[in-house]
Amino acid sequence: MTPRIAVLVPCYNEEAAIAKVVRDFRDALPGAVIYVYDNNSRDQTAARAREAGAVVRQEQRQGKGNVVRRMFADIEADIYLLVDGDDTYDAGASVRMIRSAVENGVDLLTAKRIHTDAAAYRPGHVLGNRLLTGLTSLLFNVKLSDMLSGYRVFSRRFVKSFPFTAEGFGIETELTVHAVRLMMPMAEMDTRYKERPAGSVSKLNTFRDGFRILWTIGYLVREERPLVFFTTFFALLAAASLLLGTPVVTEFLHTGLVPRLPTAVLATGLMLLAFLALMAGLILDTVTRGRWELKRMAYLAIPGPQDLTPP
Numbered sequence: 001m002t003p004r005i006a007v008l009v010p011c012y013n014e015e016a017a018i019a020k021v022v023r024d025f026r027d028a029l030p031g032a033v034i035y036v037y038d039n040n041s042r043d044q045t046a047a048r049a050r051e052a053g054a055v056v057r058q059e060q061r062q063g064k065g066n067v068v069r070r071m072f073a074d075i076e077a078d079i080y081l082l083v084d085g086d087d088t089y090d091a092g093a094s095v096r097m098i099r100s101a102v103e104n105g106v107d108l109l110t111a112k113r114i115h116t117d118a119a120a121y122r123p124g125h126v127l128g129n130r131l132l133t134g135l136t137s138l139l140f141n142v143k144l145s146d147m148l149s150g151y152r153v154f155s156r157r158f159v160k161s162f163p164f165t166a167e168g169f170g171i172e173t174e175l176t177v178h179a180v181r182l183m184m185p186m187a188e189m190d191t192r193y194k195e196r197p198a199g200s201v202s203k204l205n206t207f208r209d210g211f212r213i214l215w216t217i218g219y220l221v222r223e224e225r226p227l228v229f230f231t232t233f234f235a236l237l238a239a240a241s242l243l244l245g246t247p248v249v250t251e252f253l254h255t256g257l258v259p260r261l262p263t264a265v266l267a268t269g270l271m272l273l274a275f276l277a278l279m280a281g282l283i284l285d286t287v288t289r290g291r292w293e294l295k296r297m298a299y300l301a302i303p304g305p306q307d308l309t310p311p
Contacts, residue, residue, distance in 0.1 A: 011085030170216030230281025
């Protein structure tokens with residue numbers, strides 16, 4: 001079956017780049033429908049995209065996560081290609097990305113950014129990406145080297161089984177973790193990463209958005225791996241309790257007195273909190289496993305990309 005391909009372009013104030021992005025993807029994928037979702041731009045982004053031949057829609061809630069959520073809900077296709085509207089990604093790579101995803105039956109294919117110009121990929125962004133990708137790899141066993149790439153191919157069953165909560169740039173993390181937790185086939189492919197065109201300004205703030213992504217990672221650990229999350233609190237609280245309580249117990253064994261009663265009460269309270277955290281982790285781990293099974297069944301109910309004909 002020949003796949004219906006949808007190119008999804010979330011954008012905000014990309015008047016300088018959006019027309020070229022639409023034209024490049026129309027040339028690379030002539031059978032695809034290009035959807036541009038304008039996220040409250042204050043310039044002529046929507047008009048330029050419409051003139052270039054895209055289907056233009058609006059999303060009033062600010063943030064890339066909100067835009068992608070709306071796209072996934074509204075658009076019906078067999079293959080979805082998500083790309084930022086800043087003209088930094090290579091449209092020519094889209095055909096081999098989609099072909100690879102279909103031929104190999106993967107639900108998520110991520111474009112690994114390869115840049116030759118230092119201005120295209122700032123050192124702060126490179127370092128932040130490596131740190132956040134490494135942290136997520138450690139916590140979720142993610143086998144990707146560029147988790148924050150904005151250029152990806154998704155199968156229909158990925159898109160239609162994806163409940164997510166991120167509102168901003170944390171969306172890339174949530175997309176990756178969703179695939180990992182449901183044990184979806186996934187892959188990565190090298191693609192060229194270009195410098196932004198003149199007049200296009202990056203919306204990514206290294207520190208602000210880095211902390212937001214860290215918050216998203218912490219949230220996802222709590223939601224998807226609660227035993228790890230709450231066991232960490234158990235270990236910290238128990239260690240603090242032992243550190244405070246050991247001198248009190250030692251002194252009581254030697255003298256039979258408890259001269260530091262507030263310290264003893266605090267140590268006891270911390271140990272009680274530690275075991276409460278451990279119990280919460282054990283209970284929520286059971287609940288999470290039930291949720292995981294339901295999500296896995298919903299994912300498997302949708303036909304996979306292996307049934308499609310490569311473009």
